Amino acid sequence: NSPLQRTMILTPFVIVLTFLDSVFTLKGDSGGSASRPARLDCVKASEQCLKEYSCSTKYRTMRQCVAGRESNFTAVTGLEAQGECRNAIDAMKQSPLYNCRCRRGMKKEKNCLRIFWSIFDSLQGNDLLEYSPYEPANSRLSDIFHLAPIIAVEPASGKENSCLSAAKACNLNDTCKKYRSAYISPCTSRVSVSEVCNKRKCHKALRHFFDKVPAKYSYGMLFCSCRSGDQPACAERRRQTIVPVCSYEDKDKANCLSLQNTCKTNYICRSRLADFISNCQPEAHSISGCLRENYADCLLSYSGLIGTVMTPNYERSFGISLSPWCDCSSSGNSRTDCEKFAEFFTSNRCLRNAIQAFGNGTDVGVWQPQPPIRPTVESGATRKGKERSGGALDTLTDMSKLGPDGNSLYQICGTLQVRIMVWVFLGFWFRITAPPLCLRLSSNATKD
16 A cells, blocks of 8 residues: 555544544543632632732722623713723733632622622623532532432331431431531521511521531432332421421412512522522433533532522422422513423423432433533623513523433443444545545556
């Protein structure tokens, strides 16, 4: 063979090997991400910025520009003032504040979130809820799925239900027992004839429980699996985990869009809801049912909603039926948007699959979770239109019924995807190169 022919034969294999190397590097780049410098939390980033004269000046200018304004500084009068505002924004993009994040349950969480949203709203010019202010969770959180059958599925004896066993497991752990007692007291103490409890204290104690207690114990109580034999008692035990009379129920059910707007006025609730929408986004074409392919992050963000006005809980019906304390009555022209928001809880394939996976002790951890998509800056008119049409959830995909779960099936499909891509590439190359190559070889054989 001539050097040209050998090059033509070897080239596709070099490309394929390079392609495979890049695929598996992307798939298993957990070690690389660990070596990257951690982003500052917004409190530390703000303190660092305020120590530098240039950064602090631009920061204050930017906040003055957007104070009471909608976006894009359109209400700021004068070309010189508008230019000053844009210069301040460009400077902020080079500061440590630009990419800061917060940690759930951190010491100054509310202050951190206040700084994050002030920067986010200023730089993005909108209040979309799809972008989470929290640092991604540690991937080792997926280890809880392997412990789930021990805690949440297998009862201590044939007479006990799984959720009761999970409560007993909590009582045997000092941390779980401590924080559980801390929320039961304010959530069950009647304040007056009209108030069943101090809801603010109840919610704060519940947030501490899910932020501080190891997930294998808190999840064991919240996501315990109920068998058909003990379904009524087990489901009711699971529903009562967060003391629904105080933490969840109210005298009247609010409209879901009104409840969402109330949530957005509170930094913690807004952040937890954004985290939930980001991490539990369903995807109809995914085997896991999740856009991010990460059950652990979805369950973490769901549990983060408990202890806010958006606290969800199991409905009284059997099975996994979840909802905040709201409905879509009196929605008027916004009924469709209201139902979309409600279905993110009641018909969310990703969330339902994640809860079932925890009960079964399985997880989908083949692919690394994808980074969140940064919302693009929109004009004021576009955003106003989206607000009227429920823009915060325009990206919701249609919910579909549950599909088959299973880690092994997902691994097989992931491997098949790589193999199919390789063979399609090789087949395409040989279809192009083989006929001329064969003709040349045939011609040489005839001459011989």
